[in-house]
Amino acid sequence: MKIFADTAIIKEIEEASSWGIISGVTTNPSLIAKSGITLTEAIDKIVNLVDGPISAEVKESNAEAMVEEAKTYAKIHKNIVIKIPMTIEGVKAVKELTKLNIKTNVTLVFSMSQALMASSAGATYVSPFMGRIDDLTEKDDAGFKLVKDIKEMFKTYNFKTKIIAASIRHINHVEQAMKAGAEIATIPYKVLKKMVKHELTTKGLKIFAEAQEK
Numbered sequence: 049m050k051i052f053a054d055t056a057i058i059k060e061i062e063e064a065s066s067w068g069i070i071s072g073v074t075t076n077p078s079l080i081a082k083s084g085i086t087l088t089e090a091i092d093k094i095v096n097l098v099d100g101p102i103s104a105e106v107k108e109s110n111a112e113a114m115v116e117e118a119k120t121y122a123k124i125h126k127n128i129v130i131k132i133p134m135t136i137e138g139v140k141a142v143k144e145l146t147k148l149n150i151k152t153n154v155t156l157v158f159s160m161s162q163a164l165m166a167s168s169a170g171a172t173y174v175s176p177f178m179g180r181i182d183d184l185t186e187k188d189d190a191g192f193k194l195v196k197d198i199k200e201m202f203k204t205y206n207f208k209t210k211i212i213a214a215s216i217r218h219i220n221h222v223e224q225a226m227k228a229g230a231e232i233a234t235i236p237y238k239v240l241k242k243m244v245k246h247e248l249t250t251k252g253l254k255i256f257a258e259a260q261e262k
């Protein structure tokens with residue numbers, strides 16, 4: 049499973065990409081607002097830090113306007129993927145962008161039916177939101193089941209759309225995404241940092257350091 053950074057904060061992307069494990073970046077309007085810079089400014093900087101798919105979300109809500117907005121982002125760099133919300137207008141825009149050879153990531157996906165709509169329109173990626181569906185259902189495996197079901201459905205019908213497990217809140221989500229067969233997980237910086245840690249690693253390091261002292 050590839051690791052994308054789910055952030056628009058440049059310092060976080062710089063740090064995480066220096067570890068050599070980041071294959072792409074996803075942004076959304078909330079993450080852009082948090083970063084304190086505009087989407088275009090963020091894209092300009094991120095493309096120089098990460099050589100992989102970088103999702104930029106459209107602000108427009110009707111298909112024609114989404115396509116026009118998408119074209120302006122796609123022109124900036126070959127790695128730009130257009131993030132489109134799961135609506136009828138969004139599906140129409142994905143169909144059009146697919147014809148234009150512009151890659152898309154359909155976001156806010158919470159069901160197999162929505163994933164089918166996205167992949168039928170030619171979406172390059174779909175983003176099922178694990179954390180938000182867990183919150184809604186008050187279950188800790190609703191996100192896992194969602195990703196697993198979509199993966200099986202894509203396999204059954206031979207869809208080429210890749211799954212980006214999104215809305216990841218903790219390590220368990222990352223591991224559930226792997227078990228469910230997601231091709232990618234987009235992970236917030238604070239979770240990325242936790243992924244190298246384990247209490248027994250910390251304890252083991254202390255024991256070895258003490259032994260070396262002796």
Ligand code: E4P
Pocket residue numbers: 054074075076078155175177179180214215216234
């Ligand atoms: C990524 O593509 C999504 O926009 C992001 O993972 C959403 O996460 P959230 O539910 O924590 O806002």
